[in-house]
Amino acid sequence: MKRSPAPARADRAECGRQAFLWACSLDVQTRKPGNVSFASAGHGMHAATFIAAAAVSAGPISAAGATVGERIEAAVRAAWQAVHCNTNLGIVLLCAPLLAAFERGEGTTDADTLRGALEAVLQSLDLADARAAYRAIALAHPGGLGRVAEQDVQAAPTVGLREAMALASHRDRIAWQYQHAYGDVFELGLPPLLAARSAGDAGARAMQAAFLEFAAALPDSHIVRKHGGAVAQSVIREAAPWRARARAGAVLDHDPAFARWDEDLKARGLNPGTSADLCVAAALTAALLVPPPRLP
Template sequence: MSRAERAQMAMMLEVSAYPKPGNVDRCHDYADTRLEHFLASTILVRPVFDAAERNGGRVGRLIREAVLATNNHSGGNTHFGAFILLFPLVLGGDIEGAKAVVAGTDLEDAIDFYAAFGLTEVRMGKSDDLDVNDPASVDAIRERGMTLLDIMAYSADRDMVAREWTNGFRLTRRCADLLHAHGPGRQAIVASFLDLLASVPDTFIAKKHGMEVAEKTMRCAAGVRAGDRDLAAFDAECIEAGINPGSIADIIIAGIYVALGEGWQWDS
């Protein structure tokens, strides 16, 4: 399986697994974002993955091209966080290669990334002063000479996807290990999702609902893993409240990519 195929497969497998509390899957949609929007993104982005594998390139530019390629459906942002993790992995091949890719980013990567960010509807933290909707932010990035890794470091304390760039893809590695430990197939993805959700507050939830809700969701997931809570009921509660662990989903996609490259079987 090529790197591009693995990336595309990881995106498809994540959204197809169920139940993943609060997130779109084959059993439920949100009003404005549905399963077919996620599946459309997995198809539309494939030429960008192919180009990255075949020709290499700047990670910031590739993320921007991926957003442009997947921005022509009505479902809004579906995979921006996943692209932030996948393109270093596709360029580098594995986690060690991805570390080298992110360490080699520069100012132009940062500017391309901010252009991509501005095309999405990704939720910003209240304290973010480098607002993607403010043209002065790009000027500030230029004046500071910030690389894309600097941008991720700037956001790492409040965004777990950005944090992966600064900590050596730690949760991505853990997710891949969990998939191997849980065995093959769809249920390994669900179990790994719950394990991560039970161990770290999802920063997408925190940005949308506050850290208290993110931590409560984490405790509820731990209750499910301990057998003290019902998974279906927890899923229904999250959907009703609009609590969707989108950052965990992005890391699951990256973890699946890594695990597939290590021989993990998705169809057993």
């Protein structure tokens, strides 16, 4: 008979579930140019679709005792069955190892310790995790993947999930996180979110600031896949002055030009989706370290 998870572990899993829901809610509460939000739909999708996907994914991705691969496959499948489109594959790929690390690391509230637990989880990923993740990717069928010579997602993997991510890390920033213990998440996105939490801010402006840190520093993998590197570099240049203003404490939602940039990106079909996924991972990390008082 399968044993039930110990209460302490189940409690940590529930904390993870709530943190995941909070991060996904914050994602669409915040205007992040080019991304879908309650302020602005886009790319044929609405914020309510993302909320619905998060609601059904939260249980599977935080299931106590589940492997990373099991979390990824079950969460993506639940989301697909609920909304019939890919809204959160990148989010799930990033958040599943974080939630496993939080659960197995006894709910650590220190960033360095959580990152150490995350590295241990990443090192433990095996072929079964890779097979489950590949099935999830095939189901979600994200746009612009193309074909590659080694460990293509349209074929069964023959290496562990971290090794498979290593082969994709030069072209995909989510895969890069698996190789570098989420360096972008902990070093770019997390600081503004933790600073806001310590100041009693619910996090919407900090989520925006985190997005701009990613958008102004990294060629967005989703844009690169669909439109090429030159277009991705142009978005970096557009994001840089907004990042400077966010760092200076400006309230960007009060500036009509910020909303116009959002709509302009969508009109050009440019979706910095990887930057948004990294934001959710950073928000989840912040919520695991300092539990939010309530959902936004």
